[in-house]
Amino acid sequence: MSQAQVQDKPRRAIESGVPDNQQYLHPLLKKNYGNWRYHDRPRPGVLHHVAHGGDEVWSVRAGTQRQMDVHTVRKLCDIADQYADGYVRFTIRSNIEFMLAKQERVAPLIETLERQGFPVGGTGNSVSMIAHTQGWLHCDIPGTDASGVVKALMDELYQEFKREEMPNRVHLSTSCCEINCGGQADIAIIIQHTKPPKINHDLVANVCERPAVVARCPVAAIRPALVNGKPSLEVDEKKCICCGACYPPCPPMQINDPVYSKFAVWVGGKNSNARAKPTFMKMVASGLPNNPPRWPEVSEIVKKILYTYKEDARAWERLSDWVDRIGWPRFFEKTGLPFTKYLIDDWRGARASLNASTHIRF
Amino acid sequence: MAKPMHPTPMLDTLETGPWPSFVSGLKRLAQDKDYVVDVLGQLETSYRTRKGYWKGGTVGVFGYGGGVIPRFTELKDDSGQPVFKDAAEFHTLRVMPPPGMHYSTDILRKLCDAWEQHGSGLIAFHGQSGDIMFQGATSENVQKAFDAINALGFDLGGAGPAVRTSMSCVGAARCEQSCFDEARAHRTVINSFLDDIHRPSLPYKFKFKFSGCPNDCMNSIQRADMAVIGTWRDNIQTDETLARRYFAKHGMTELVNNVVVRCPTKAIQVVDAKQVKAGPTISSVKVDDTHALQIDNRDCVRCMHCINVITGGLAPGKDKGATILVGGKRTLKIGDLMGTVVVPFMKLETEQDREKLVELAQKIIDFFAENALEHERTGEMIERIGLVNFLDAMGIDADPNMVSCPRTNPYVRTDGWDDEVARIAAKKVA
Numbered sequence: 001m002s003q004a005q006v007q008d009k010p011r012r013a014i015e016s017g018v019p020d021n022q023q024y025l026h027p028l029l030k031k032n033y034g035n036w037r038y039h040d041r042p043r044p045g046v047l048h049h050v051a052h053g054g055d056e057v058w059s060v061r062a063g064t065q066r067q068m069d070v071h072t073v074r075k076l077c078d079i080a081d082q083y084a085d086g087y088v089r090f091t092i093r094s095n096i097e098f099m100l101a102k103q104e105r106v107a108p109l110i111e112t113l114e115r116q117g118f119p120v121g122g123t124g125n126s127v128s129m130i131a132h133t134q135g136w137l138h139c140d141i142p143g144t145d146a147s148g149v150v151k152a153l154m155d156e157l158y159q160e161f162k163r164e165e166m167p168n169r170v171h172l173s174t175s176c177c178e179i180n181c182g183g184q185a186d187i188a189i190i191i192q193h194t195k196p197p198k199i200n201h202d203l204v205a206n207v208c209e210r211p212a213v214v215a216r217c218p219v220a221a222i223r224p225a226l227v228n229g230k231p232s233l234e235v236d237e238k239k240c241i242c243c244g245a246c247y248p249p250c251p252p253m254q255i256n257d258p259v260y261s262k263f264a265v266w267v268g269g270k271n272s273n274a275r276a277k278p279t280f281m282k283m284v285a286s287g288l289p290n291n292p293p294r295w296p297e298v299s300e301i302v303k304k305i306l307y308t309y310k311e312d313a314r315a316w317e318r319l320s321d322w323v324d325r326i327g328w329p330r331f332f333e334k335t336g337l338p339f340t341k342y343l344i345d346d347w348r349g350a351r352a353s354l355n356a357s358t359h360i361r362f
Numbered sequence: 363m364a365k366p367m368h369p370t371p372m373l374d375t376l377e378t379g380p381w382p383s384f385v386s387g388l389k390r391l392a393q394d395k396d397y398v399v400d401v402l403g404q405l406e407t408s409y410r411t412r413k414g415y416w417k418g419g420t421v422g423v424f425g426y427g428g429g430v431i432p433r434f435t436e437l438k439d440d441s442g443q444p445v446f447k448d449a450a451e452f453h454t455l456r457v458m459p460p461p462g463m464h465y466s467t468d469i470l471r472k473l474c475d476a477w478e479q480h481g482s483g484l485i486a487f488h489g490q491s492g493d494i495m496f497q498g499a500t501s502e503n504v505q506k507a508f509d510a511i512n513a514l515g516f517d518l519g520g521a522g523p524a525v526r527t528s529m530s531c532v533g534a535a536r537c538e539q540s541c542f543d544e545a546r547a548h549r550t551v552i553n554s555f556l557d558d559i560h561r562p563s564l565p566y567k568f569k570f571k572f573s574g575c576p577n578d579c580m581n582s583i584q585r586a587d588m589a590v591i592g593t594w595r596d597n598i599q600t601d602e603t604l605a606r607r608y609f610a611k612h613g614m615t616e617l618v619n620n621v622v623v624r625c626p627t628k629a630i631q632v633v634d635a636k637q638v639k640a641g642p643t644i645s646s647v648k649v650d651d652t653h654a655l656q657i658d659n660r661d662c663v664r665c666m667h668c669i670n671v672i673t674g675g676l677a678p679g680k681d682k683g684a685t686i687l688v689g690g691k692r693t694l695k696i697g698d699l700m701g702t703v704v705v706p707f708m709k710l711e712t713e714q715d716r717e718k719l720v721e722l723a724q725k726i727i728d729f730f731a732e733n734a735l736e737h738e739r740t741g742e743m744i745e746r747i748g749l750v751n752f753l754d755a756m757g758i759d760a761d762p763n764m765v766s767c768p769r770t771n772p773y774v775r776t777d778g779w780d781d782e783v784a785r786i787a788a789k790k791v792a
Contacts, residue, residue, distance in 0.1 A: 010424035011509050015560065016517045017553035018528070021460035021545050024469065025535055034534035034543065038604055038674020049536055050674075057536065067497065069387035070474040070483045077467035088470070089532065090463040090487045092579060099536070117382055133490060136408035137401075138433060138454060138497055140416045145408065147384045148376055155379030180692045181490045184584050216737060218695045245694050251417060258412035271583055273576035273591075274667040275624050278583050280698050292409045293372040316620050316671065347697055 026087040026099040028057045044164045045120035046106060058100040060109050062118040063129050063154070063161055066094035067137065067147050075116060083109040093129040093171070095122045121162035124169065127306070128161065130154060131173040133181040141248050142176040143191035143261040144290050149174050152294040153189075153302065160306070167313035167322065170306065171269075178243050184269030184281055186319040187305055189298055192264035192286050196240040197253035201227040208233070208250035216245050263288035263298050267305060267331075268320035279320045285337050301337070308335045327361040364396045368403035368446075372410060391483040398482055400449035401498065404437055407445070421453050421501050423508045426560040429456050429518025430504055451500045452482070456493035456519040457511060458552070461530040461545035461572075463488065472514050480507035491569070492529035493519045517556075523737075524562035525555045525727070530572035531579040538674060539666065540574040541592025541682040542710035548572045550716040551590075551723055558727065565734035568727060575678065576666045582690070582701070587730075587740040588723060589687040589701045590710075594679035597659045598669070600647035605675030609649035617649065621668050629661035630668055647675065683709040686719075688726065688752075689741030699741035702749070704756070706763040722756070729755050759786070 022030060032051035039049040047059040065072070076096055080088045083105050084098035091097060096118070098109060110120045122128040130153060133139065135146030153172070154161065160170075173182030174189040182188060204210070210233055214222050221239035225232055233253065235246075244255040255261070265288070269281030284305070288297045305319075312334060313322035323331050332339045345353045367389070376385045388405075392398040404415055421432035431454040437445045444450040473494070477483060482498025489495045494516075499507050508518065519527030528551070531537070533544035551570055558564065571582030574592040582589035609617060614632075622630055633639075635654045638646045645657040655676075657668075669676045686708065687701030705722065709715045726740070729752070734743040744752050753760060762768075 010505065013423060013425050013508070013560075014512055014517070015556050016512070016515060017556045017559075018458050018517070018549045019460045019515050020549065021462050021464045021535070024460050024464040024466050026464075029464075029535045034540060036534075036536065036538040036540070037601075038538050038677075040673070049538070059536065063382065064487070065382040065384040065387060067384040067387070067484060067486045069391045070478045070485065071390050072382075072387050073470055073474050073485060073487075077470050080467045086467045088465055088467065090459075090465075092488075092529065092531075092581070094487060096487075117380075119380065119382075131490065136414050137405055138416060138431075138452065139414060140418045140433065142414040144412070145405075148373075148409070151376050151379070151381055151383060151385075154381035158380045179694055183490065183581055183692065184698075212736065215735075216695065243694070256413060261412075269584075271578045271581040273578060273583075273663075273665045274670055275626055275665060278578070278700055280584075280700070290412055292412065293375045314619070315616070316624060316667075349697065 024087065026057070026085060028055055028101055029099060031055065032057075041124050041164070042106075044126060044162060045110070045123055047123060056103070058103055058106050060098045060100065060106060060113070060120060061091070061095050061122050062098075062113045062120050063122055064094055064096050064118065065147070065151065066129075066132070076118070079109070079112055079116070083112070091122075091128075093122070093131055095129050119158060119162055121164075124164045125166045126161055126164045127157050127166060127170040127172065131171070131182050131185065133174065133176050135176045139176060140251075141244070141256070143193065143244075143256045144176045144263075145292060146174060146176050148293055149189065149295055149298070153299055156299050156303065157306075166310055168316050168318045170309075170319065172302070184271055184278075186267065186269060186281075187302055188266040188269060188281050189302065190264050190266060191261055191290070193242040193244050193255050193257070193261050194287075195257055195260040196235050196237045196242055197244070197246060197255045198257075199233065199235065200252040200254070201230055201232040203252035204232040204250065205230055207252055213246050213250045213253070216249055218243060218245060222246055258290070261290055262286060263290060263295075265298070265301050265305070268323055270318050270320045272318075275316075275318075275321060276324065283343055284331070284335075286342065304337075305335050329361050364392055364394055364399050367392060367399055368406065370402055370406040373402065373406050388484065395482065396448040397498065397500075398449075398484070400446035401452060401482065403446040404435060404449055407437060416452065421504055423505050423518065426518060428521040428524050428560060428562045430454070430508075431456065431521055432501075449498075452498045453501065453504055455481075455496040455499065455504065455507060455511065456489065456491075456521060456527060457496060457516050458519045458527045459488055459492055459494050459529075461548040462532045462535050463492075463529075464535065469514065473511065473516070476507065476510035476514065480510060488529075491519070491527045493527045518560065520559040520562070520567070522562040523564045523566050524560075524568070525552075525558040525564070526567050526569045527559075528552045528570045528572065529580050531574050533572075533574040537574060539577065539592075539669065539678060541594055541678055542574065542590075542684050544572045544574045544592070547590060547684075547710055547716055547719060551720055554720045555723070555727070564727070564731055566737050566739055568730060568740065570723070576664055577670065583687055584690045584692070584698070584700055586690050586701060587688065588726060589690055590684045590719070591687065592678075592682065593664045593685050593707065594682045595707055596679035596681040597643060598645045598657055598662065599677040599679060600645055600655075601675055601677065602647050605647040605649050605655065605672060608672045608675050609653075614653070617655075621655075621671050624667050626665055626667070627661045627663055629659070629663075630655060630657045632656075645676075683707050683711075683715075686722065689739070689744050691739045691741045695737070696742050696745060699739075699745070701741070702744075703761075703764045704753070704758060706761055725756055759789075
């Protein structure tokens with residue numbers, strides 16, 4: 001075989017799967033693997049773990065923009081080489097952590113990170129970085145941006161990231177469609193479409209697998225139809241719940257609208273089993289405009305909820321625990337948000353969310 | 363030097379304010395790459411028109427059917443040409459991270475070099491499924507980028523109707539609450555399903571997540587078709603030095619209001635240090651010379667709250683393992699579903715234990731592949747057929763830990779009751 005032929009042949013992938021993390025562990029983590037005794041937090045943004053054998057490690061957590069250019073990653077690597085023996089890890093909320101073998105490195109590292117623009121915080125009862133999605137930067141079905149919404153909101157919540165002043169930890173998420181890749185959170189910001197899809201009937205037959213699209217609709221509002229002599233799909237707009245489920249399998253059913261795709265705000269999602277069982281979040285506001293580049297109307301509602309919670313909740317109450325105690329009428333009263341008929345569930349299983357009792361708060 | 367920037371007045375406002383700015387990062391990349399100049403141009407257009415302009419397509423690497431998210435621009439001029447021609451293709455490579463997302467700076471630098479050479483230079487640590495997302499490569503460069511990344515020991519993750527990339531918490535590497543070796547379980551399971559990751563052929567996506575304790579830092583209960591969450595069967599462990607240290611700092615008011623009152627099953631009490639109960643299911647620890655905490659572990663549901671507050675003073679037991687929950691997912695199509703208990707407890711200490719976990723996962727995926735409708739998640743499938751049919755297929759006996767309460771309606775045919783009681787009795791004897 002000639003050299004040219006060898007080069008033309010595609011390289012076969014090494015199906016190595018998930019890499020072993022042992023090679024990437026800080027030596028102190030490797031040494032004390034599975035043998036930690038307790039931790040405390042000497043200051044916001046710093047975790048101090050103590051192993052059964054007496055070893056101690058200080059982890060300094062800093063916020064990042066998640067979508068990072070290679071220069072930013074290299075800058076973080078330089079910092080890790082200088083202070084953290086050349087190892088880092090990332091949290092589920094895109095914070096970076098530097099593990100330090102010596103306590104005296106903590107203060108200089110924090111100083112360096114802050115000077116380079118990386119806020120130190122996100123631990124314990126702080127507002128951590130927002131779990132988010134792709135948005136206009138990369139998604140094929142986004143109703144809005146993700147990184148921009150997050151940047152705008154984290155600018156406003158910057159001090160809450162750096163301090164531990166909340167009753168308990170606060171997790172936020174944003175999602176640029178109702179699929180909600182951002183996930184459950186104490187406060188979630190999610191696109192809520194308010195009009196049925198606009199259908200380009202010229203394209204449906206060629207682009208969409210029509211039975212699959214019909215099957216995708218949660219309320220059976222889509223049916224095959226001939227429109228202008230072409231096979232297409234039509235939507236029963238009285239039934240349509242504007243969820244956008246038909247849009248990914250059938251892009252000619254455009255659900256995103258610059259005006260009518262709004263934001264809704266949800267509260268009280270919790271994944272942890274601590275205290276109450278895990279909970280789904282509940283919609284408490286909707287109809288907020290999609291207003292780039294800084295989405296001020298959304299920030300205002302989020303901050304209103306957040307600071308009402310901060311003021312009123314007791315220590316260790318997550319947002320859902322707080323509402324459990326004060327009740328939904330008081331939640332709406334204290335936050336000043338209107339309780340509308342749209343917040344009464346009518347989807348399957350909705351009866352479980354109705355008040356089947358005389359437990360009334362006055 | 364790249365070509366001049368397009369005006370980006372809206373994105374420019376996202377360079378102000380104290381939080382790190384992704385726009386500044388993109389602009390730095392745009393100094394060297396025409397590619398990113400045009401990505402910024404398209405993104406600014408989205409900000410102005412409030413519309414997205416990427417569509418999917420088919421782009422992959424040799425031998426794999428998934429793992430690359432193709433993106434082609436839909437922002438065309440009147441003649442059908444891309445408005446931002448250098449960003450006409452902007453594909454993402456989803457790459458599986460090491461468990462716990464630990465990295466050496468050496469490997470991060472090598473990944474950066476590979477991506478700077480073949481891609482846009484934009485990397486997301488990490489996507490919502492846990493992937494390192496290498497964002498932005500042309501169709502021509504996808505294979506080259508993958509070859510370079512693959513040579514560094516990293517592999518593509520899942521996309522489409524496939525087993526997906528997984529995540530595990532920091533776990534045993536740096537957490538005292540870790541109840542199993544999350545990283546080993548994560549690798550053992552996921553690396554057993556590489557074919558189902560790289561060659562999508564399931565009814566829909568299937569996600570695993572691994573959390574070391576019921577705090578569930580990986581949010582597995584609402585995001586994973588199969589959630590592996592650490593727990594323990596025996597008594598909460600205690601450490602008097604650390605319990606006393608907590609009490610000395612926080613006092614009786616906080617101990618009562620923040621620990622005792624918040625126990626969901628009232629399993630924990632403050633008692634007179636001289637009257638602590640003894641017994642095989644009692645944990646107790648003195649907080650000072652006259653007071654002690656006493657826990658009846660039969661009433662404890664392993665929620666983690668008291669352990670979170672008095673970390674180290676109280677700790678998970680020694681007989682550790684995991685609870686397996688199946689069926690978590692978000693809204694589409696039938697509404698949100700949490701995973702629910704399918705295996706209340708299994709040990710995860712030995713290779714054999716982990717093999718059993720893989721066997722269970724294989725059984726669930728096989729059943730899912732056979733029985734789920736197109737675009738139906740495991741939770742929706744179980745909702746449709748009922749948990750009992752699913753358990754029968756898995757060969758798992760019903761257990762009261764699987765329900766919040768027994769059924770509240772009589773709409774069930776029970777003529778098999780006596781046989782079932784006899785079967786359970788016979789099993790107990792054997």
